[in-house]
Amino acid sequence: MAQEKQSADSVESPGFYEIAWNLYHSYENFKEKSLTNRRFKHSDIVRLIEQLKNKKNFKVDKVGNSVEGRDIYLISMGSGKTKVFLWSQMHGDEPTATAALFDMFNFFSDDNAFPDLKKLILTNLSIYIIPMVNPDGAEEFQRRNIVEIDLNRDVLRQQTPEAKILKEVFDSLKADFGFNLHDQGREYSAGNSFNPASISFLAPAPDYEKIADKITEKTAKKLKEQKGLSLAGTGGRMMDDIQMMAMSFNYYHEVNLEQARELIVYSINKYLSDINNSQEIRPYLHEYPFSSKNVEIMIFVYGPDRLELPPEKIYCITSRKGIIRYYTRSDRDHPICKETYDEALSEITFSQGLGVVRK
Ligand SMILES: [Zn+2]
Numbered sequence: 361m362a363q364e365k366q367s368a369d370s371v372e373s374p375g376f377y378e379i380a381w382n383l384y385h386s387y388e389n390f391k392e393k394s395l396t397n398r399r400f401k402h403s404d405i406v407r408l409i410e411q412l413k414n415k416k417n418f419k420v421d422k423v424g425n426s427v428e429g430r431d432i433y434l435i436s437m438g439s440g441k442t443k444v445f446l447w448s449q450m451h452g453d454e455p456t457a458t459a460a461l462f463d464m465f466n467f468f469s470d471d472n473a474f475p476d477l478k479k480l481i482l483t484n485l486s487i488y489i490i491p492m493v494n495p496d497g498a499e500e501f502q503r504r505n506i507v508e509i510d511l512n513r514d515v516l517r518q519q520t521p522e523a524k525i526l527k528e529v530f531d532s533l534k535a536d537f538g539f540n541l542h543d544q545g546r547e548y549s550a551g552n553s554f555n556p557a558s559i560s561f562l563a564p565a566p567d568y569e570k571i572a573d574k575i576t577e578k579t580a581k582k583l584k585e586q587k588g589l590s591l592a593g594t595g596g597r598m599m600d601d602i603q604m605m606a607m608s609f610n611y612y613h614e615v616n617l618e619q620a621r622e623l624i625v626y627s628i629n630k631y632l633s634d635i636n637n638s639q640e641i642r643p644y645l646h647e648y649p650f651s652s653k654n655v656e657i658m659i660f661v662y663g664p665d666r667l668e669l670p671p672e673k674i675y676c677i678t679s680r681k682g683i684i685r686y687y688t689r690s691d692r693d694h695p696i697c698k699e700t701y702d703e704a705l706s707e708i709t710f711s712q713g714l715g716v717v718r719k
Pocket of ligand 1: 450451454542543
């Protein structure tokens with residue numbers, strides 16, 4: 361299965377990254393404050409679902425009852441052609457995704473924030489959600505339902521009302537995408553950090569992803585020390601082997617075109633040298649040596665105060681498939697300059713002490 365991490369793969373314009381960044385930093389505004397305790401119960405979410413009934417973006421339907429008679433709800437939003445179905449907490453002691461779904465509802469019921477993004481999502485997708493498939497298990501904070509059946513194993517056998525409800529909704533929707541949302545134990549970390557993974561997609565990471573993460577981290581550390589680039593995200597395209605590795609940075613200093621070029625070429629070179637000098641990763645590289653076409657770098661530029669620079673200044677530098685682009689905020693979709701890595705390299709003078717090495 362393809363491992364698409366947060367990568368520069370499917371986007372040409374930096375707009376997507378900017379949205380992701382802004383979303384990440386405004387998350388506190390949407391966070392459902394009443395679901396902080398992991399042992400919240402069915403009654404806690406019913407109260408929130410009642411409120412959703414009055415909001416314009418949502419449709420709320422009761423789709424059945426648990427063994428102990430608790431109502432199970434299907435919440436839908438959007439009118440797009442592509443159907444997405446998400447359900448959470450089949451295991452009663454795995455509440456993270458349920459809480460996250462209510463954060464998402466808050467996001468979609470806020471009329472002011474991200475109006476264009478919401479419109480884009482709700483006109484392209486029809487989203488269906490069952491939060492807390494196993495309310496009786498949640499009541500006891502136990503994995504199984506009240507008659508000790510694991511719902512995740514019961515979808516085929518259909519012994520429980522909860523699994524039947526899920527199957528019926530699943531079959532009637534014929535969704536294009538389904539997300540079976542579970543928690544993982546806290547021993548699983550997110551990438552190479554100490555942050556535990558809160559939600560995982562069931563695609564186990566092969567070892568080479570860990571090796572790739574390690575190299576990316578090493579390069580990022582050097583780039584922080586040498587150039588003041590702060591790592592914002594990492595990614596890659598890894599399907600059977602490593603085809604592409606990616607990282608994005610924030611940079612808190614205004615740059616002109618020449619400085620922007622130096623910064624991105626320097627970063628690409630450092631990344632390539634760390635990748636190509638690693639014996640450990642070599643067997644997994646789609647091609648060796650990796651070239652500028654195999655790495656993607658995105659640098660967001662802010663003022664020293666971390667605020668946006670004026671619209672005519674460079675705010676984003678990207679390198680993707682060997683092409684470097686420089687964007688200002690005045691036209692986020694069209695770069696002010698676009699050149700190949702080799703062209704950029706030939707513009708740079710070595711006297712500037714960049715450590716650029718030609719092959
Ligand atoms: Zn689970």
